[in-house]
Amino acid sequence: MRITFVKKIKADGNPCRKCAEVQARLEKDGYIDKIDHTIIADERDENSEGMQLAKQHMVDRAPFFIVEHESGDTNVYTIYFKFVKEVLNGDTNEQDAAKDILDANPDLDYI
Amino acid sequence: MSTSEFNPERLANEYDSQSPESIIKLAFDSFDNIAISFSGSEDVILVDMATKIRSDVKVFSLDTGRLHAETYRLIEQVREHYSIEIDVLSPDTETVQDLVRTKGLYSFYKDGHKECCGIRKGVPLRRKLATLSAWITGQRKDQSPDTRDGVPVVERDAAFSTSDNNLIKFNPLSNWTSSQIWEYIRTNGVPFNALHEKGYISIGCEPCTRPVLPNQHEREGRWWWEEATQKECGLHSDNLKK
Numbered sequence: 001m002r003i004t005f006v007k008k009i010k011a012d013g014n015p016c017r018k019c020a021e022v023q024a025r026l027e028k029d030g031y032i033d034k035i036d037h038t039i040i041a042d043e044r045d046e047n048s049e050g051m052q053l054a055k056q057h058m059v060d061r062a063p064f065f066i067v068e069h070e071s072g073d074t075n076v077y078t079i080y081f082k083f084v085k086e087v088l089n090g091d092t093n094e095q096d097a098a099k100d101i102l103d104a105n106p107d108l109d110y111i
Numbered sequence: 112m113s114t115s116e117f118n119p120e121r122l123a124n125e126y127d128s129q130s131p132e133s134i135i136k137l138a139f140d141s142f143d144n145i146a147i148s149f150s151g152s153e154d155v156i157l158v159d160m161a162t163k164i165r166s167d168v169k170v171f172s173l174d175t176g177r178l179h180a181e182t183y184r185l186i187e188q189v190r191e192h193y194s195i196e197i198d199v200l201s202p203d204t205e206t207v208q209d210l211v212r213t214k215g216l217y218s219f220y221k222d223g224h225k226e227c228c229g230i231r232k233g234v235p236l237r238r239k240l241a242t243l244s245a246w247i248t249g250q251r252k253d254q255s256p257d258t259r260d261g262v263p264v265v266e267r268d269a270a271f272s273t274s275d276n277n278l279i280k281f282n283p284l285s286n287w288t289s290s291q292i293w294e295y296i297r298t299n300g301v302p303f304n305a306l307h308e309k310g311y312i313s314i315g316c317e318p319c320t321r322p323v324l325p326n327q328h329e330r331e332g333r334w335w336w337e338e339a340t341q342k343e344c345g346l347h348s349d350n351l352k353k
Contacts, residue, residue: 079270086274095206095226098233102225105270107262109228109333110254110313111148111173111236 001069003087004037006050008062011043018103019063022080025096031088061104079104117141117279123263131283132160134264135247138281139165144244146171148236149197151182152304152314153292154249155189157283159301161247162193171198171239175231176207177316181305188302200235207231217318224319224334231316240271245279252285254313254329261285289329 005026007019026032041050041062050062057066057076065077067087077083081097084090092100102108126134135157138145146169147157161168172186190197210218210230219227240246250262268280284292289312296303306314310322312329323332 094234094237095230098237099225099229101237101270102228102233107250107254108233108270109315110250111150111232111248 001067001087002036003034004039004053004066004068005035006039006041006053006059006062006064006066008050009040009042009044013044016062022063025080025092029084029090029092031084031090034088119263119265119267119279123265126264127286129264131157131287132164134281134283135161136164137265138245138247138283142245142279144242145169145246146198146239146243147247148172148249149186149189150249150314151178151185152249153289153296153307154284155185155303156292156295156299156301157247157249158189158193158195159295159299160283162195166194168195169198170195171200173232173235174199174201175228175316176202177231177318179304179306179314179317179320182314185302185304192302198239200239202231202235206234219319219334220336223337237271240268240278241273241276243278244276245281247281247283249284250282251287251289253288 005023007023008016010016023032026035039050039053040048041054042048043051045051053066054060054062054064057064057074059076059078061078063078063080065083065087067075067077067083069075075087077087079100081092081100084092122137126137139161147161149155149158149170149172151172158168158170170189174183186197186199189195207230210227214222246268252262262282262285264283264285265279265281268278271280272278295301304311304314306320306322310324311320311332312323313333314320315333319334321332321335323329
């Protein structure tokens with residue numbers, strides 16, 4: 001299994017806050033060593049590797065994880081707690097999981 | 112029907128141009144373990160439509176503890192008007208106390224609304240949905256100009272489904288506009304939130320909701336201080352389209 005972590009540089013050149021938060025959680029939770037590659041999606045450069053991966057996998061949010069299995073199957077995760085649970089067999093607390101869901105689904109603001 | 116036999120993609124196409132009442136009927140015909148999410152706003156018409164189809168509808172509301180008095184009054188009015196039970200869900204006391212103790216009562220103005228929403232709304236909602244096979248929401252396509260994927264009238268709920276529970280979400284009002292909602296409210300004498308008479312369109316928690324001016328989008332009445340960072344997580348669509 002090969003895991004790619006894609007994080008974003010915003011159009012103004014600053015790093016994405018959510019991406020930094022997820023990276024900090026990966027480190028705090030002890031999962032950072034499970035990441036094989038970290039790639040930048042630079043909004044100032046549509047040809048940056050991360051932007052191309054987003055296009056290829058039809059992802060419109062960052063950060064996201066690409067998980068390539070030996071079987072050839074590929075899964076993409078935009079919600080950190082789901083990635084941790086389903087790929088790393090780990091767990092996150094309820095508050096973080098709920099916040100991850102809301103972050104990834106702005107339409108839920110209206111529930 | 113079990114959720115594994117249900118084909119949301121096919122039904123989303125089939126029902127996309129059908130009335131909200133038809134979509135609610137489809138939901139009730141397909142699932143017994145189903146409930147309506149009622150926020151105390153314009154989604155009140157879901158309750159009106161649903162109770163005309165069957166009397167034993169299950170309704171739940173998320174009481175964040177920060178709602179307007181007018182919203183609490185509407186929830187109570189709806190309970191009495193339709194003679195239904197409303198499951199009013201509260202956040203965990205301890206978690207809210209931790210947030211307030213460490214970050215104060217208005218942390219969302221500085222840190223963004225998602226942390227507070229996660230605690231006061233997200234956790235209780237996630238717990239509730241874990242007990243259901245399907246739910247019905249008042250989400251509409253025209254509510255957020257930033258929503259790229261649209262809101263299908265029925266979908267597998269990718270956010271809240273788990274390995275044990277393939278949750279289905281119905282959005283019967285997806286294709287309706289605000290004017291259609293209000294025509295229905297007036298025509299059918301549906302009780303509504305008194306805040307709408309004071310210029311509010313979208314209604315959430317009191318500190319995070321404000322009235323808007325004529326022709327302002329309803330989104331501008333919610334988390335207005337976050338405008339610059341709302342697209343924080345989005346990958347700029349203009350770039351991705353190229």
